[in-house]
Amino acid sequence: MGRKVFYISDGTAITAEVFGHAVLSQFPIEFEQTTIPFVETTAKAEDVKKQLNDCFITTGERPLVFHSIVNPEIRSIIYSSEGLDYDFLNTFVAPLEQQLGIKSDPKTHRTHSIDNASYNDRIDAIHFAMDNDDGISMKNLDQADVILVGVSRCGKTPSSLYLSMQFGVKAANYPFIAEDMDELKLPTELMKHKHKLFGLTIDPMRLHEIRNQRLAGSTYASLRQCRMEVKEVEMLFKKQRIPFLNTTFHSVEEIATKILSETKLERKMF
């Protein structure tokens, strides 16, 4: 059983999780993680304090607490528990106040809130990615920031969605399918927006595994078919000078950020 870790926040606790997870991933051991969001009242904070204290009594070890609690009263209750506090917000706020020469003005929910002029743009980008997934519609490509192209199941859909969700970027995607392969070329609609195209490719063996999970034993999933499709599509990318990325060893975060990096598209922040 790993050391107990708590992510606690008066908001979503997503920032506390991302931060704590990044720090703990530097250690080659397992942790047992619990997230407690929306600790918005002193009553709830007292409950959490009790949970932390109980954890200490049960395990004999003080639980690690990563928190991003903005409200000082609630924070002091958590501080007074047996948990070991790793308070990433306040650790950095004081030196920044000094550097910037202004006082911080903490408000709960400022990080992940709707009070953000660009929030609607982000929701629009998500709906855009949905409506322009998998070549469903070719009508709105003039509104796209980027159009991902590649064979089926090479990572286009998750990458498009991540681009919209995390960065507010409007990403369409278009699949090259088996029927296109005899004489592979860019459809006219894509040619019109060629400067927006970004290719994804993948190791044929990995593609074979992924497709086999979906449709085991099919021609679609066969290694032979995967090899052929990947080869044809990579040739097209090179011939048309479409920048492309091999997704085999990359997570959706890595793919999305590499696309932004290559295309010089701006990251919006939410």
Added chain:
Amino acid sequence: MGRKVFYISDGTAITAEVFGHAVLSQFPIEFEQTTIPFVETTAKAEDVKKQLNDCFITTGERPLVFHSIVNPEIRSIIYSSEGLDYDFLNTFVAPLEQQLGIKSDPKTHRTHSIDNASYNDRIDAIHFAMDNDDGISMKNLDQADVILVGVSRCGKTPSSLYLSMQFGVKAANYPFIAEDMDELKLPTELMKHKHKLFGLTIDPMRLHEIRNQRLAGSTYASLRQCRMEVKEVEMLFKKQRIPFLNTTFHSVEEIATKILSETKLERKMF
């Protein structure tokens, strides 16, 4: 023009952005933000150092640098620049090493990498959300962790996608449409999975605005129609004792985490 801020990483820089953004959002001023991911070589680090130094010369103010650079050689180059370092990883790693009694074993790309047993589950969850969006398919509801229900454009789709992307939770969603309203009831397929249903609702005026952006002047977007649909659907939620949440003032992060909190579904971490 706001103070210059750089988010720098030898990985995706997403963690540096999330962390820096959370800290800076405590200050009521504007910042001018630049993200530089994949600083993976000393040559690239030297370029970044020059960029930071140039920024200092041009603006007369030392840029704020939030970074999560794991490689010590690359980190020391960034440290030696005119940037002001806010190094959230190393600030917390040393005290944790002491507390845990073990040395950290830093590896780049550990946070957002594919080397994660649950990475495939997450991609599956994303495809699940896509394939089961907007009532497209009612066949796979037995595999769903949660089924979001509500009127069109109340936030179901972005919430389902966020649940899958961020937490690996399989979320389907189903819209109640105008034609259902005369005699609103749960379809048989949803009744079978009633314990998985979670309702979303929204202020009719806000819904009216959102729908008007999409189809201005339509019956669909009219305030009268929005009021009627919301009223009927909320009555159904109450009658059927379906837990529900008003999304009007909540971001997709807040909606998703509140759903997890209410349904006691486990958050996976990536």
